[in-house]
Amino acid sequence: MVMSITFEKLSYTYQTGTPFEHHALQDISLTIADHSYTAIIGHTGSGKSTLLQHLNGLLKPTSGKLVVNGQMIDTKTKNKQLGDLRHEVGFVFQFPEAQLFEETVLKDISFGPKNLGKSETEALEIARQKAKLVNLPDDVLEKSPFELSGGQMRRVAIAGILAMQPNILVLDEPTAGLDPKGRIEMMEMFKQLYEKEKLTIILVTHNMNDVANYADNVIVLEQGRLLRQGVPTEIFSNPEWLNKHHLGLPQTTAFALKLQERGINLQELPLTEKKLAQKLAALLQREVK
Amino acid sequence: MDRFILGRYINGDSLVHKLDARDKLIISMYFIVIIFLANNWQTYSLLLVVVLGCVGLSRINLGFFLKGVSAMIWLIIFTVLLQVFFTSGGTVYWHWGILTLTHYGIVRGVYVFCRFVLIIFMSTLLTLTTSPLEISDGLESLMKPLKYVKVPVYEIALMLSIALRFVPTLMDETQKIMNAQRSRGVNFGQGKLIDQIKAVIPLLIPLFVSAINRAEDLAIAMEARGYHGGEGRSKYRQQIWHLQDTLALGLFAIVTVALLFLRTW
Ligand SMILES: Nc1ncnc2c1ncn2[C@@H]1O[C@H](COP(=O)(O)OP(=O)(O)O)[C@@H](O)[C@H]1O
Ligand SMILES: [Mg+2]
Numbered sequence: 095m096v097m098s099i100t101f102e103k104l105s106y107t108y109q110t111g112t113p114f115e116h117h118a119l120q121d122i123s124l125t126i127a128d129h130s131y132t133a134i135i136g137h138t139g140s141g142k143s144t145l146l147q148h149l150n151g152l153l154k155p156t157s158g159k160l161v162v163n164g165q166m167i168d169t170k171t172k173n174k175q176l177g178d179l180r181h182e183v184g185f186v187f188q189f190p191e192a193q194l195f196e197e198t199v200l201k202d203i204s205f206g207p208k209n210l211g212k213s214e215t216e217a218l219e220i221a222r223q224k225a226k227l228v229n230l231p232d233d234v235l236e237k238s239p240f241e242l243s244g245g246q247m248r249r250v251a252i253a254g255i256l257a258m259q260p261n262i263l264v265l266d267e268p269t270a271g272l273d274p275k276g277r278i279e280m281m282e283m284f285k286q287l288y289e290k291e292k293l294t295i296i297l298v299t300h301n302m303n304d305v306a307n308y309a310d311n312v313i314v315l316e317q318g319r320l321l322r323q324g325v326p327t328e329i330f331s332n333p334e335w336l337n338k339h340h341l342g343l344p345q346t347t348a349f350a351l352k353l354q355e356r357g358i359n360l361q362e363l364p365l366t367e368k369k370l371a372q373k374l375a376a377l378l379q380r381e382v383k
Numbered sequence: 384m385d386r387f388i389l390g391r392y393i394n395g396d397s398l399v400h401k402l403d404a405r406d407k408l409i410i411s412m413y414f415i416v417i418i419f420l421a422n423n424w425q426t427y428s429l430l431l432v433v434v435l436g437c438v439g440l441s442r443i444n445l446g447f448f449l450k451g452v453s454a455m456i457w458l459i460i461f462t463v464l465l466q467v468f469f470t471s472g473g474t475v476y477w478h479w480g481i482l483t484l485t486h487y488g489i490v491r492g493v494y495v496f497c498r499f500v501l502i503i504f505m506s507t508l509l510t511l512t513t514s515p516l517e518i519s520d521g522l523e524s525l526m527k528p529l530k531y532v533k534v535p536v537y538e539i540a541l542m543l544s545i546a547l548r549f550v551p552t553l554m555d556e557t558q559k560i561m562n563a564q565r566s567r568g569v570n571f572g573q574g575k576l577i578d579q580i581k582a583v584i585p586l587l588i589p590l591f592v593s594a595i596n597r598a599e600d601l602a603i604a605m606e607a608r609g610y611h612g613g614e615g616r617s618k619y620r621q622q623i624w625h626l627q628d629t630l631a632l633g634l635f636a637i638v639t640v641a642l643l644f645l646r647t648w
Contacts, residue, residue, distance in 0.1 A: 113393060113444075152562050173573075185566040192556075193563035195588035205585065209568030240592065254567060 097128035097163050099149065099262070099294075104158035106144055118144040120318045121158070126311065128163075131288050131295045133305040133326075135341065136315035142298045143188070145315065146264050149296070150183040151176035163261070181210060184260030188267045190251035194239040199225070199250050202239050206258040217257075224253040227291070228283060245276040249283075256287075262294040263287060269301070277301075281308060306330065306344035306365035314341070326365055333363075346370050392514045398627070399441035399512045404521030406628035410635055411509045417639055418501050425645045427497045433638055434504045441512050451507040452500060459499045467492035515547035516620070524622060537613030545601070553594065560589045 106119040118141045126132050134142050147153040148160055151167055159168035165179055187193070196202035203221035204214075212220065225235055228249040234242060239250050252268070265284065269277040281304055288295045288308075299305060305312060305326055312329045314321040316339060322329065330336070330347050343351065347363050350370055354360055358377065364370040394400075399407075421427050438448060452459070466488065473486030510518070523540030530536050561571060564585045571582050 111446075147562070150566060152565065173570075180566060180568060183566075185563075187559065187563050187566075190563065192560060192589050192593055193567070193585075195585045195592075206567040258567060 097261075099126040099160065099162050099296075100124075101148075101160045102158055104148065104155045104160055106141075106148070106153060107156045108144075110156065118318050122320050123158075124313060124320055124323055126294070126296065126313075129288075129292055129294050130311045131309050132297065132311040132313060133309035134296065134298045134313045134315065135300070135302070135305060136321070137340065139317075140315040141318040142315055143266055144318075146185070146266055146296070146298060149262070149264050150185050151179050152185070181258055182260055183262045183264060184255040184258050186252055186255050186263065186265045186268055188270060190255070190268070191239075191244070191247035193251055193254065194247060197238060198236050199230070199239050199242070200235045202250060203253045203257050206254055210258065220257050220259070221253070224256045225250075227256060227287070228253045229279070245272055245280070248272070248280070252283075260293070262296065265295065265297045267298050267300070269299070269304070284308070302330075302342045302344045303346075306346065314339070327362070330365055331363060391511065393443055393447070393511050395442060395512065397440060397442045397512070399437060399508065401625075401627070402512075402631055403622055403624055403628045404513050404517040405525055405622060406624070406631055407509050407513055408518070408521050408525060410631060411505050413635060414505050415502055417635075417642060418498055420639070420642045420646055421497075422494075423645070423647050426642050427494060429638070429641060429645060430501055431497065434501055434508075437508055438504060441508060443508075443511055447511060448504050448507050451503045455499070455503065459496065462499070463492045463496050466495045515550075516544055519544035519547060520618070520620060520622060537616075541613070549594075549597070552597075553590070556593055557586070557590060560586055560593075 101122045101124050104119060104122045105117070108114070108116040108118055122145065134145065136142055144153065148155065148167065149162060151171065151173070154171055155168055157169065159166055161167075162179060163182055165175075165182075167176070167179075194202050196205060200218060200221050203224055204217035207217040207220045208214070222235070230246065230249050230253065234246060239247055242250065248268070255263070263284075268284070269280050272280060284295060284297070285308055287293050297304070297309065309326055311323070312326050313323050314329065321339065330343060333343060333347075333351055336343060342348075344365055346367050346369075347365055350360055350363050350373075354363075360370075360373050360377075364373055418430060421430055438445060468482045468484065468488060470488035470491045471483060471485055473488075473490075475483055475485050477484035513521070519540050522543065523536055526534070526536045526539070564582075565571065567585075569582050569585060570578075571586075572579065
């Protein structure tokens with residue numbers, strides 16, 4: 095089986111044939127490799143969420159097609175054929191805590207596996223495991239999910255998705271509304287899932303620092319079209335281009351750019367604090383000599 | 384993912400859009416009453432012509448109105464069949480137990496169908512051409528006399544406009560939660576009846592939680608901006624009765640006279 099995601103000339107139109115018709119995606123062709131960490135960036139309304147919802151068949155292309163790990167989806171694909179896909183692709187929606195409904199955290203996490211036909215005990219076992227994976231303390235497992243803090247509720251919701259045991263984890267602005275500390279913890283957790291659990295991660299974000307720090311593949315959307323796809327160093331190497339499309343720079347890169355304007359030659363713009371520190375250290379050493 | 388057509392407003396600047404909301408409310412309620420004056424093909428044709436004329440004036444695609452009919456098609460079919468098979472009189476075409484298919488039955492069936500279409504078209508026209516806020520302002524203004532018998536008119540109108548305002552929000556929310564639960568392996572509208580009923584719980588509980596949270600936020604936001612009930616509040620949107628509103632009423636008065644003249648007594 096081919097383990098990757100391919101979009102071929104995919105277009106999607108909301109509410110076709112009404113005055114509210116909206117071409118949300120147009121002629122998208124791209125490939126996302128297996129076990130990659132892809133960030134999707136673009137302005138609000140550029141079609142990021144619409145693109146994501148194709149990945150597990152919640153939306154079907156108006157024209158064109160996509161292939162997810164060997165499973166083809168086009169206009170004519172029936173919901174019944176998508177059973178495996180829902181299990182293959184774990185989808186964390188924006189504000190996923192809205193999906194919680196069970197009496198206890200553990201029961202809520204085990205809801206997915208039970209729907210997949212796992213027995214009660216098996217499902218609870220998976221739930222315990224996933225709760226640990228998202229760093230939920232043991233004492234909250236028997237509590238009502240509605241008693242928890244915002245950040246913890248979100249972890250419960252994400253554990254509920256991980257309990258479906260997907261190979262691909264799709265995250266739609268997962269850190270929106272979290273405080274800075276909660277955000278960093280959450281991003282570190284996804285990194286763990288990527289490195290230790292070997293998941294393919296697809297992340298929609300507005301935070302360029304997260305893109306620079308974690309992603310190895312970037313997709314830029316603008317008004318429903320694919321503007322560019324590439325590795326982060328490529329995407330962030332051209333500040334004028336980013337500026338023209340109203341996209342921000344990672345903090346570190348912006349800082350490095352300021353240094354360069356003051357005459358400190360860094361050659362290639364660094365994306366992460368670590369890289370910047372290394373470059374500066376190298377420069378300083380040369381200076382000392 | 385098409386939204387319900389009933390209760391959806393389509394912006395426009397046609398003559399129908401420009402009529403005062405109070406005028407449109409009065410006319411559509413009045414029209415539903417005079418539909419019951421129709422009792423032969425001449426009168427039903429007249430009403431159909433009137434409604435289609437109004438639809439034409441609104442410059443809104445006829446498809447929207449047909450969708451309104453198709454949304455209620457089962458109720459319509461059921462009622463029509465009831466009329467067709469349980470009306471006696473006239474030539475009998477077919478007979479089985481208590482079911483009879485008679486000439487009168489068929490005629491009654493057609494009339495009932497026309498009534499449904501007329502009522503749905505007219506009320507869809509009202510909601511398509513009048514924004515929810517205009518409707519609730521209009522209702523408030525029309526209900527003003529009830530204040531003298533201590534009906535909390537302002538509060539009712541406020542409740543109505545808040546409810547109308549949140550219909551699309553709640554529908555989006557429903558869609559979102561359904562998608563989230565689908566991603567956790569729920570199949571809505573599939574499988575055994577008991578499974579389908581069970582599938583409603585993971586949808587309803589989050590929906591209630593979010594509606595209650597939203598209501599709380601709204602209440603806080605209103606109080607923070609100094610809301611203290613309807614006493615002495617002035618209106619930002621003024622409703623102005625124009626000549627065209629009076630003329631529209633006049634038109635329906637003429638339609639009534641024509642109906643009285645054409646109907647079989
Ligand atoms: N259910 C819908 N009906 C009509 N238009 C929609 C619907 N959902 C999204 N859109 C429109 O599609 C466009 C892309 O939306 P979305 O994919 O949510 O963007 P993003 O996630 O990048 O902010 C937006 O302009 C939005 O208004
Ligand atoms: Mg979005």
